[in-house]
Amino acid sequence: MAPIDTLIAGYRRFRDGEYQDQRRRFDSLAMQGQSPKTMIVACCDSRVDPTRVFDVDPGEIFVLRNVANLVPPYELDSAQHSASAAIEFAVTQLEVNEIMVLGHAQCGGISASLTGKFGGAKAGEGHFIDRWMSMIDPARTAALEAAKAHPDINPQQVLELAAIRFSLDNLRSFPFVAERVADGRLVLRGAFFSIADGVLKLLNPETDHFEPVPV
Ligand SMILES: [Zn+2]
Incomplete structure (x- = not known):
């Protein structure tokens, strides 16, 4: 077929x-x-569909998907920022109450970052993936160093979670996001979905740990 x-x-x-x-x-x-209350930034990965994971109806969540669910920093330049346009629309026009950055296990984008397999690649051979993933280079270096110092640390898992925190930090760099977070109109959340066991973890802002959601 x-x-x-x-x-x-x-x-x-x-x-x-x-x-x-x-x-x-x-x-x-x-x-x-539409008047969704939540925006979700998720990966393009075909195994992690937010409408399935959260069993929501049409109209309930506003979803941005890109490689490795990354939010780039707020940048006012002449480039055409796809992610920033979606965030601006969700926050200032739809006035969503929450934005969730949903990371996942076995992320190919994170793996590409760690291995550097597309480093210096030409267009059509990984150039765009490499350029996109380069925004988490500092977190990549930190994950690799942590794994070197402690062999029991899995750098893929470390970087998958670090990339979620990175995206949450970048969300706060958007003035219209920061303003709404400050006055309570908007809440930012980090979440992580494990494909193999179906477990969803939420970032607890008090403990700064990803904790499994009871089922
Ligand atoms: Zn992914």
């Missing part, structure tokens, strides 16, 4: 099933627009 056939078959199931079940919701979303 060609990939498009799989999609068409899924579309038909959707039209006969969920779309019919939620017809009123879809009509309302079409008429009144």
Whole structure:
């Protein structure tokens, strides 16, 4: 079966099933627009779909996905910032109440950063991945050094969690985010999903640890 056939078959199931079940919701979303309360920054990884992990309905979460769920720093220059545009829209237009950075285990982007396998690669051979992941180079160096000093430390796991903290810090560098966090209109959260065991961990701001969510 060609990939498009799989999609068409899924579309038909959707039209006969969920779309019919939620017809009123879809009509309302079409008429009144969206008003999600939460934005999620997730990885492109096909195994980590926030709408599945959190079992939410259409219209409930505003999702930005990119390689390794990274939020770049706030930069006012002439470049076209895809992530910043999505964050600006979610925060200032939709006025979401929460932004969650959702990292995950076995992240290919994090792995590429650690191994440096695309370092110096030409366009089409890893150049864009290398450029994108280079924003966490300081955290990468720290993870590799930690693993060197303590062989029981897994640098992949360390960097996956460090990248979430990095993105949360960068979110705070956006003035319109910082302002809303300061006055309580916006909450930032870090989360981590383990594909192998289905466990979700949340970053506890008091302990600064990722703690499993009881099920
Ligand atoms: Zn990933």
